[in-house]
Amino acid sequence: MKILHIADTHFGISPERDEIAFRCFSAALVAAVINKVDWVIHAGDIFDRAILNAGDHNPIPRLINVLSNFKDPTDFRIPIVILRGTPTHDVKGSLEYLMPFAQVIQTETFIDCGGGLQFLCLPEVSKAEVGAAQNGQLEYNKLVRQKLQDLNERSDHDALRILVAHLCITDAESSTGYKPGSAIGAKELLSLSGAHAAMLGDIHKAQVFSDGRVRYAGSICHLNYGEVEAEKGCWLWEFNGKEIKSVEWIKLPSRQLLTLEAGESLLKVDAAGAEVKIRFRGKFVDDEGALEKLKKTAHSVIFERIPEPPVIRLRSEEIGKAQTISEEVIEWGIVNETEITPEILRKAGSITGEAL
Numbered sequence: 001m002k003i004l005h006i007a008d009t010h011f012g013i014s015p016e017r018d019e020i021a022f023r024c025f026s027a028a029l030v031a032a033v034i035n036k037v038d039w040v041i042h043a044g045d046i047f048d049r050a051i052l053n054a055g056d057h058n059p060i061p062r063l064i065n066v067l068s069n070f071k072d073p074t075d076f077r078i079p080i081v082i083l084r085g086t087p088t089h090d091v092k093g094s095l096e097y098l099m100p101f102a103q104v105i106q107t108e109t110f111i112d113c114g115g116g117l118q119f120l121c122l123p124e125v126s127k128a129e130v131g132a133a134q135n136g137q138l139e140y141n142k143l144v145r146q147k148l149q150d151l152n153e154r155s156d157h158d159a160l161r162i163l164v165a166h167l168c169i170t171d172a173e174s175s176t177g178y179k180p181g182s183a184i185g186a187k188e189l190l191s192l193s194g195a196h197a198a199m200l201g202d203i204h205k206a207q208v209f210s211d212g213r214v215r216y217a218g219s220i221c222h223l224n225y226g227e228v229e230a231e232k233g234c235w236l237w238e239f240n241g242k243e244i245k246s247v248e249w250i251k252l253p254s255r256q257l258l259t260l261e262a263g264e265s266l267l268k269v270d271a272a273g274a275e276v277k278i279r280f281r282g283k284f285v286d287d288e289g290a291l292e293k294l295k296k297t298a299h300s301v302i303f304e305r306i307p308e309p310p311v312i313r314l315r316s317e318e319i320g321k322a323q324t325i326s327e328e329v330i331e332w333g334i335v336n337e338t339e340i341t342p343e344i345l346r347k348a349g350s351i352t353g354e355a356l
Contacts, residue, residue, distance in 0.1 A: 001117060001160070004032045004250075005235040007043035007201030008219040010089065011059035017223060018059055024221045024252040026066060028234050031250050033072050035236055039113070040078060042102075043201030043217060044085025044124060044166030047094050060097050067101035081105060084123040085166045085201055105164075108147050110155050116241075120151040120193055122165040124202065141183045145192055152194035160242045163195035166202045175204035175219065175227040186214040196242050205229055212247055221254035225277050230256055255299055271298040279304045 006028050009021050032040050047059065071077050080102040084090045095104045103111065111119040125144050144167065155161050170185040186209035189198055198214040206218035206229070217234050232254040238245045255275050262280035276298045278284070278291075284303060295301055322328040329348045333340035 001115075001239040002035060002037040003039045003041055003162070003199070003237045003239075004028065004035070004037045005041045005043065005199040005215065005217050005237060006220055007166075007199075007217040008045045008085070008204055008223075009042070009221075010045055010048040010219065010223055011063055012057070013048040013223060015057050017221070018057075018062075020221045020253075020255055022059075022062065022066065024232065024254050027252050028220065028250070029066070029070050031234070031236070032078055036072070037078060037236070039119075040080040041119070041164055041199050042080065042082045043164055043199055044083045045089045045201060046082055046085070046098075047090050049089065049091060060094065064097060064101065067098065070101070079103065081111065081119060081121070081164065083121055083164055083166055083201065086124050087126050087128075108151060110151060112156070112159075116159045118155050118159045118161050120155055120161055120163045120195055122147055122151065122163065122167070122193075124166040137183075144184060145188075148189070148192035152192060155194065157194065160239055161193070161195045163189065163193045163198040165189075165198065165200055167200065168202055169200070169209070169214070171209070172203045172216065173205055173207065175229055176224065186210040189214060197237070197239075197244060199235070199237070206233065206235075206249075212244065215247070220252060222257045222275075225257040225259045225275075227257060258298075269294070273297070273299050275299050276301045277304055278302070279306055281306045 006025070009025055011018055011021055011025075013021075029040070046063075067080070070080070082095065082098055082102045082104050084095060084104070084106040095106060098104055105111075105121040106123060108122050110121060113119065122144075125140065125147060127140055148163075151163075167184070168180050168182045169189055170182050171179070172182065173179050180203075184192075186198070189195075190210060190213060196213070200214065200216045203216045204219035204223065204227070205216065207216050208214070215235055218229065218232060220234070221232050222229075231251050233249050233251045236248040236250055238247070255273060258269070258271055258274045258276045260269060260271075260276060260278050262278055262284055271294055276294065278301065280303065291301070322331050326345055326348050329345060330340055332338075
């Protein structure tokens with residue numbers, strides 16, 4: 001049993017990113033055909049804001065075209081499961097367009113695939129389901145745990161059970177190095193659901209937990225400047241009965257988005273094929289022709305001027321002539337072109353007991 005695991009394509013984020021996302025998505029589907037997979041799993045956030053992107057930049061027609069032509073050499077259509085991800089990304093009404101070409105999952109359920117295989121599917125649990133509870137995060141974690149347990153109780157315990165979920169677990173790290181945090185760990189995830197493996201979406205950095213049984217595929221391509229991963233890809237899982245036989249990382253043709261500071265040596269940076277953003281203050285100076293050398297290897301280079309921090313003057317002749325702290329505050333506001341409200345003056349006067 002072979003399964004290709006992808007996630008977080010975020011089609012619709014922008015025309016430029018869509019070109020790369022579709023290139024990577026198509027490469028993943030080609031890999032599925034070459035490796036003769038039995039299933040393709042998309043673990044959520046197939047769209048960024050599909051329906052909200054109207055006019056020429058609506059990714060749905062292009063995605064329908066790709067999915068409708070996804071067949072192996074014998075004209076067999078490899079089954080695809082598409083899980084609903086974050087409600088603000090896979091917005092209401094967008095996934096229905098894909099139903100003729102994939103098994104779209106929008107609520108927690110399980111798929112009985114036959115042959116002793118079940119997918120336990122948990123789309124992202126919306127915090128709207130918790131409402132305005134005083135202990136909102138605690139109630140949210142409780143609800144997620146309950147849904148996992150419900151899937152466990154309803155599933156076939158004699159089958160190979162694979163959890164497909166869009167959520168964040170403890171110790172998961174974002175593609176920019178941030179840890180969002182969660183009260184549910186990888187081992188608890190498997191224990192609550194009773195799954196033999198978990199194929200996850202939501203976090204854009206590919207990573208592995210619980211001896212390889214829990215994995216994030218990460219985003220299918222680089223979506224933001226500052227992402228720490230040099231490459232993007234997808235997982236090819238192979239099972240023998242209920243055991244994981246192997247898991248292979250398949251690299252996809254993404255382009256890294258690099259953010260560089262003008263002060264660092266551009267000559268030491270490996271930017272081959274990357275989209276580079278150089279941040280600088282004042283006037284950019286191309287030391288030793290580093291920029292021209294960078295342009296020869298990078299896919300593209302753009303610049304971002306960092307705004308200079310405002311100069312705050314604490315002393316001036318006018319401030320020095322003030323007789324009271326309130327007068328000093330007023331003169332400070334004039335010198336620094338800052339509005340001084342009556343409330344600020346009242347607070348200033350209260351420091352020395354001045355009557356205003």
